[in-house]
Amino acid sequence: MQASADTLAFLRDVRVFESFSDPDLAVVVERLRERDLRRRQVLFREGDGGDEMFIVRRGTMLISKAVTGKVEQVLVRVEPFDFFGEMSLFDGSPRSATAQAETDVELLVLGRDSLQAMTETAPHAAAAFFYAMVQVFMERLRRSTQQVAEATRWGLEATGLDVEAR
């Protein structure tokens, strides 16, 4: 009971659940699973199948994408109150990046079935969830665009290429 109360209090500060009422949040809490990862444990790899999203409750997750050989580019660090893995939750596509624990991590897991059930039993909550999710997607899209520009700047600086030259 105490664990549920703690989770409820935690979810109030998670962006996609910010506008949820307490009864709606209680529905979500019922459908969440907890999962612990030890430091450096891989949660999933790029290309794996998946239909769950994860909310970081404690610790830090690294999301990275293969670049070459054993080298991956770190795309983002996911800190407490933030979430990842939602792309596969919606479209069922293979994981687009690898998720690995940088520290010991506690996660909350929301599966596609649970999301489906929430949509049916608490449509108002589901609508709020999807609206918040769209906002997050837009933010992440802007961040990706910024990352592409930054990677291009890195390449130009590393080669000393003078593109202003005629």
Add this chain to the structure above:
Amino acid sequence: MPRPAPAKVELLVRRDAEEDFELRQVASVIGYLNSRPRRIDPDSYEISELRSRVALAPGFILKNKTTDRFLLLSAQERFLWDQMDGATSLQEIATAYVLQYGEFDFEIIPSLLRKLQRAQLLTFEPRSRLRAVLARNRGRMIVKAIELALTGLERIRISTHNVQSFFQALYRFGGFLLFTPVAAIACGALAVVGAGAALMLFRDVHDMLEGFGGHALRGILTVKLVFFASVALHQFVHGLACIHFRRRVREFGFTFLHGFVPTFYIDVTDIFMASRRARVITAVTGALVHAVLGAVAFIVAAEAQAGSFTQAFAAASGIIQWQALVVALYPFCFIEMDGYHVLVDVLGVPTLKSDAIAYVKGLLTGGGRAGRGSEELLWIAYVVLSTLSVAAFIAFNAWIIFSATH
């Protein structure tokens, strides 16, 4: 508008263990320092000296024959242009500049690169000549396999940048003793005793190497492996010398040079901010590790039972350590080791090897560049001595292997 900080990418490099990894932040400036600008093909440009009655220093006119674009270069820029051979990194070019002019202008290299790129006089070719040859013959299966293997090995690089505190501690807890007069005298005495032991052993080299018990090749490979560990020690002493002169050790690591030469390395380029004496001592002390280890090995071999494995192993180790000493300190062998760096530093000719090779190549093909009399003599001496030395080195090793197997 303030200039933005250099861009960085954060990379996760996986280790052999399933979940183990290392995180590295790579700033664009690191890529820049490691880039290797290359002049366009020699047939595509011309350079001529422009003497002025007013200006003391000569200028140079550089012409791109394909685009008919001209550039005016100062003597310093001409010097940098000569370094841009596709094999020398910008960091090495900057080092050569400091050695040549005794100072560094932080804007001169980027500004020259911009000018050269605009005039289409420059390309960037990061790979070695071997890799360029392999790339040209990529159509053949075996070449492709070698190229893939080299690429794989080249990616192996274990290094750490946080070494300054480690070397400082090493210096504090005993490393400083290496830089005392007592250590120098002990090193000299040990070398003399070791040389005596080596001369004594030399008379019975055949009996001695029989201690490998018919497994000479395996024995020699083991000796090489032990030698490999001493290379790490060699680099450690370079690091301690750098600390001794209160400069910074920037990196220590292991990699495969050109994809096939396993080697330890240390970045002590900060020593270029110290005096010439400091640079020479830093270069020489690393190599003296081989003098000490070789002497100890010869003494052990002389004391060991004749024909035993211990004697054979110690004697072979002594030979290889002293060979390493000679290769490291002897400047005339086409390899830019410690002795070469000392020589070019003392003579003030940082581009000796490339100039000498280009000059002799020109003499042989009839298109040689002109130099001053003393310069030409130095170039010829360098190439002749290096050629003879390499031949002698190969002959000596062939003789050792022949003696061990017959």
